[in-house]
Amino acid sequence: MTTRGVDGADVVYVASAADTAADVADGLAAAGAAVTVVASADAAIRAVRERDPDCVVTEFRLGEGNGLDLLRRLRRERDLPVVVFSDADDPALAAAVLDAAGAFVPTHDGGVDRLCRRLANCLGDEARVGISETMKERAMDEAPVGITVADATQPDEPLVYVNEAFERLTGYSTEQVLGRNCRFLQGPDTDPEAVRELRAGIDGAEPVSVELRNYRRNGEPFWNRVDVAPIRDGSGTVTHYIGFQTDVTRRRRAATAARRWAEECRAERRTVEHVLDRVEGLVEDVTRVLVEASSRRAVERRVCERVAATPGYAAAWVGRVDRTRDEVTTRARAGDVDRSLGDRSVDLSSAAPAARAVRTGTAESGEGSAASPDSDPADCSTIAVPLAYRETTYGVLTVYGADSNAFDAHDATLLASVGRATGNAINAIESKRMVAADEVVAVEVTVSDPNAPLTELAAAAGSRFEFEGVNRRSDGTVVLFLGADGAVSSDVDDDSSVRAITAVSTDPEWSLTEVSLSADTVVGRLGDLGVRLTDLDATDERVAYRFEAPGEPVARSAVDAFEDRYDGVELTRFRRRERSDRSGRGFVRDVRDRLTDRQLTALQKAYFGGFFERPHRVTGDDLADSMGISRSTFHQHLLAAQRKVLGAFLEDRPDLDPIPH
Structure with a gap:
């Protein structure tokens, strides 16, 4: 053409x-x-x-x-x-x-x-x-869509034409479908209601559109949008039906996914609303309990009672961590169920949720089992959360659900928050009690790890270090004043936790060395825990640390810090004793708060270096050089520190008689 x-x-x-x-x-x-x-x-x-x-x-x-x-x-x-x-x-x-x-x-x-x-x-x-x-x-x-033509003048309206797009869509060739009714595309999951709607349109000689689940020749299902319209001759008689088939599987899948997502959102919203109702009451009541309780035992008992009264929870118990026996023992319990919680004891090495919560420091869940005395009661779900403040674990809260599916992720998050708040409250109560108590826990830990920084330092110097004093600066850096019977090199490895080594005095028979340790060392962790380092000595084989802790949980946390960091850790002393300097601790803390880092450093270097002795074991020039400042600046810091110490002693101490004039 x-x-x-x-x-x-x-x-x-x-x-x-x-x-x-x-x-x-x-x-x-x-x-x-x-x-x-x-x-x-x-x-x-x-x-x-x-x-x-x-x-x-x-x-x-x-x-x-x-x-x-x-x-x-x-x-x-x-x-x-x-x-x-x-x-x-x-x-x-x-x-x-x-x-x-x-x-x-x-x-x-x-x-x-x-x-x-x-x-x-x-x-x-x-x-x-x-x-x-x-x-x-x-x-x-x-045409890009499947097209079929069915003969309306023959019984069962057989197909008389299909295009190439129909063959690609269905997998059937023209020879396989001509002479057959198009219903062969239907299968077991085809909606009968949609088929009836299509049939009604054809019987009524009206255009009709439906979406059907059809099947390709290989059995693969797909969603087919079928549009059928009658074709009439000059007299208006329907002679054929033309059909258009469009694959709408992607759209249907997207719509299904959208409906599923919407339903999940509705379910999640219902869950969140339920949790919020539970949270609002539980958190408010627990907070009030923690504020009003005057003792640790009261905190533990009342938290148990409030948690056990929460809808969906059946019982609760609080256990204290006993490091000497490596177990968790019952301190408080609540819940109207037939469970033996009164004399409960859980081995810390067991697989029970309470033991795992103490070991991991996170919420742990599990199902009850009567197979072991260390496990929880059968036919219930369990969540255990640690009662901890920073690095110190005071105990564990274990909660039993009313049935085997009582808990979900929201419950774990909620109870973990309750555990943290309870741990904070116990820490505050214990801290107040320790300040007022006459007793501390004296601990000695020996570390025989050749990679420990002070062991390496003693080996490099070929000398033994003795403790003279310690200072912790505002940036967390720990400064140790160590005496030695020989000179100490100031060289520092880049990968070492020793930040700086400074010679304060270099007497041939005795020297004072200032060793700065990073805040993330074990000695730095002791300060975070409220532990006071009282003594240490270091050789090329081992370092012995002696410190005082305000209570057994803190002391145990300090020992754990050593064991987590070093090999060859031995606990050589762990005992309670009378606090020897209780009356002066508040005074010392107040004086330290008055001093700047520079003033405290100048005072410590002068004192530990023998500057106040006669004759001087170290000169003002030596001390100034060790701080990297001029002699006049050093003396300004030293005089300011002395003035603040004397002022606190002579003017502010309430337990001293007035000075007579």
Whole structure:
């Protein structure tokens, strides 16, 4: 077939929107067409009568009526090609246009270029009313959606045509489907209600659209949007049904996922609302208990009672960590259930949630089992949370659920918060008690690890270090003043926890060395725990640390810090004793608070270095050099420190008699 394209063709273009009309008219004009733009169906009819154009292009959506109605009116006027140029993505519309002997061109995906090609075909030597039968068949064959034609005049409406897209969609070839009703695509999960709706549309000779779960030849299911429209002959009798099949599996899956997500959100919201109701009451009551309780035992008892009274919880008990026996023993219990909680004891090495919570420092859950005395009661769920403050674990709270599915992640988070708050409250009570008590825990730990920083330092110096004093600066750095019977090198390894080594005095028989340790060393951790280092001595084989702790839990945490960091740790002393300097501890703390880091360092270096002895064991120049400052600046810091110490002693101590004048 030869075509002259659209060059010189007289085209009437019907469009209700001026801006759209201009774009399409320009595209047609660029292809060589002479375009007359009209704005309504009536204007198009008048233009056809007056101009006798070569063809008409109309949009589907018009101000009054639509392009399909205009196509049918034009068919009654005269025979000329009519193209419906529309953005309506509706297979049924395309079928209706074809049935009315028109051409349908979508506006998307290069619509104007496609429109020009379609007009060229319509205006060719074989052009006739609408488009040729050859072009209709070609359009159906190459359509991107599956197209079927069923013969309505034969029993069971067999298929008489399928296009290539249908073959790709279903996996069936043309030879396998012609002569069969299209229901062979249905399967076990096809919705009967959707099938009845489709059947009703066909029986009523009406266009119908449904979405069906169909099956490909290989058995793979897919969601198929089926649009069916009747085709009538000149007398109005339905002769065929044209069907369009579109794979909408992705959209259906996305919709299903969206519904599932929405339901999960609703379920989560209901869960959160339930948890919030529980949290609001439990946290408020526990906070009040912690504020009002005056003793540790009262805290433990009342927290147990409040937690056990929470809906969904059956019982609770609080155990204290006994490091000497490596077990958790019952301190308080609550709950109206038949469980033996009174004499409960859990081995810290066992797999029970309470033991695991102490070891890991986190909430641990489990199911009850009667197989072991260290396990929890059967037929219930359990959560155990540590009662801890910083590095010190005071005990563990174990909660039993009312059934085997009583707890979820929200409960674990809630109870962990209760455990932290309870640990903070116990720490505050214990701290107050220790300040007022006459007793401390004296501990000695020997570390025989060659990689320990002080052991390495003693080995490098070939000397033994003795403790003279300690200072902790505001940045967390720990400064040790160590005496030695020989000179000490100031070289420091880059990967060492020793930050600096400074010689304060270098007497041939005795030297004072200032060793700065990073805050993350074990000595730094002792300060975090409130432990007071009282003595140490270090050789190239071992370091012995002696310190005082305000209570057994803190003392045990300090020992754990050594064991976690070093090998060869031996606990050589762990005993309670009378506090020897109770009356002066508050005074010392107050004086230290008054001094700046520089003033305290100057005072310590002068004192430990023997500056106040006669004759001086170290000079002011030596001390100034060790601090990296001038002699006059050193003396300013030293005098300021002495003034503050004397001022605190002479003016502020309440237990001294007034000085007589």
